[in-house]
Amino acid sequence: MKRMLSGIKPTGQLTLGNYIGALHHFVEYQDDYEMIAFIANLHCITVYQDPKELSTNLRDAVALYLACGLDPEKATIFLQTDVKQHAELGYILACYTYLGELNRMTQFKDKTAKNEQNLTAGLFTYPCLMAADILLYDPDYVPVGDDQKQHVELTRDIAIRFNNKYSPTFKVPEPLSAKVGARIMSLTDPTRKMSKSEHSDKGCIYLLDDPAKAKKKIMGAVTDSFGEIKADKVNQPGLYNLMEIAASLNGSTPEKIAEEFAGKGYGELKRYVGDAVATTLEGIQARYRDILANNVIDEVLKQGAEKATLIAAKKLDEVTKKIGLEIR
Ligand code: ATP
Numbered sequence: 001m002k003r004m005l006s007g008i009k010p011t012g013q014l015t016l017g018n019y020i021g022a023l024h025h026f027v028e029y030q031d032d033y034e035m036i037a038f039i040a041n042l043h044c045i046t047v048y049q050d051p052k053e054l055s056t057n058l059r060d061a062v063a064l065y066l067a068c069g070l071d072p073e074k075a076t077i078f079l080q081t082d083v084k085q086h087a088e089l090g091y092i093l094a095c096y097t098y099l100g101e102l103n104r105m106t107q108f109k110d111k112t113a114k115n116e117q118n119l120t121a122g123l124f125t126y127p128c129l130m131a132a133d134i135l136l137y138d139p140d141y142v143p144v145g146d147d148q149k150q151h152v153e154l155t156r157d158i159a160i161r162f163n164n165k166y167s168p169t170f171k172v173p174e175p176l177s178a179k180v181g182a183r184i185m186s187l188t189d190p191t192r193k194m195s196k197s198e199h200s201d202k203g204c205i206y207l208l209d210d211p212a213k214a215k216k217k218i219m220g221a222v223t224d225s226f227g228e229i230k231a232d233k234v235n236q237p238g239l240y241n242l243m244e245i246a247a248s249l250n251g252s253t254p255e256k257i258a259e260e261f262a263g264k265g266y267g268e269l270k271r272y273v274g275d276a277v278a279t280t281l282e283g284i285q286a287r288y289r290d291i292l293a294n295n296v297i298d299e300v301l302k303q304g305a306e307k308a309t310l311i312a313a314k315k316l317d318e319v320t321k322k323i324g325l326e327i328r
């Protein structure tokens with residue numbers, strides 16, 4: 001069975017973008033692949049987090065992994081800091097990554113361009129930790145949203161470099177992102193990614209939003225004044241984004257939805273999308289409440305960390321030996 005690995009960093013509450021771009025695929029893939037899904041808590045602190053909020057978000061993220069349908073019997077689910085090898089290999093791989101490569105990472109460049117103050121070294125080197133997260137487990141595929149593809153490309157370069165310098169050690173993984181829903185946009189500004197770090201609450205739907213409130217956000221989404229429903233991502237990005245949301249949730253495509261709604265009003269389309277979102281959230285939230293009530297999270301994480309550590313420890317051992325870090 002081929003292996004797949006991915007992670008989410010819950011710097012806030014998980015969003016519909018996380019669900020459509022990532023989580024939903026983890027669930028789809030768990031039957032046909034050996035799925036490893038972790039919570040990237042070390043990545044969260046590249047930007048300051050309130051300790052109480054962070055801790056709550058981590059617990060919620062695990063509960064939401066399960067509520068969205070990840071099954072701990074099939075998938076390995078764990079918290080990054082429970083497997084100490086991530087941080088160690090992250091440091092090692094930073095020694096095989098060039099400053100120029102990190103300087104080219106768009107996520108970091110965007111933050112620098114925004115003139116954000118006090119950017120940390122952790123934020124700069126975070127792609128090295130992400131490479132470690134991946135390479136410890138030799139996955140074949142890494143399912144991610146569009147914004148993360150560049151980091152997986154860098155991971156491939158680091159793996160190839162290390163393999164060439166020593167001997168084959170890491171599997172070179174492929175990024176995997178879906179044709180529909182790899183980049184869900186903000187409801188208030190369809191040129192920007194729907195993001196939990198966004199300032200306006202109206203542009204982003206959270207998986208724990210009240211379904212009626214989520215529907216309202218969809219009804220208030222920015223569209224355009226053409227007055228005609230077409231699947232035109234370039235000229236009608238707001239409308240296209242709404243169709244992409246519904247298409248991802250209902251297993252359709254924006255083009256098919258545009259055909260169905262041709263000649264109808266934007267309000268009707270928005271109601272359809274809003275219903276699809278509300279139904280999805282209701283299902284997830286009902287399971288989320290059950291999971292919290294049943295106190296299963298600690299046990300899931302314990303078992304996941306045990307399974308993950310077996311793989312990670314073996315790989316790190318191989319790496320440290322090859323580099324010559326051990327005294328024989
Ligand atoms: P932020 O939302 O704060 O920018 P992030 O999206 O970069 O955070 P994660 O929460 O770790 O960070 O993202 C987890 C996964 O969800 C990644 O694979 C990411 O590509 C995907 N993802 C996040 N937002 C979206 C979106 N709007 N559309 C599609 N996929 C997304």
Ligand code: LTN
Nearest residue numbers: 006007008009040043130133134
């Ligand atoms: N960097 C990712 C989260 C992440 C990840 C990973 C995804 C950390 N490690 C390994 C895939 C594989 C993010 O910010 N979205």
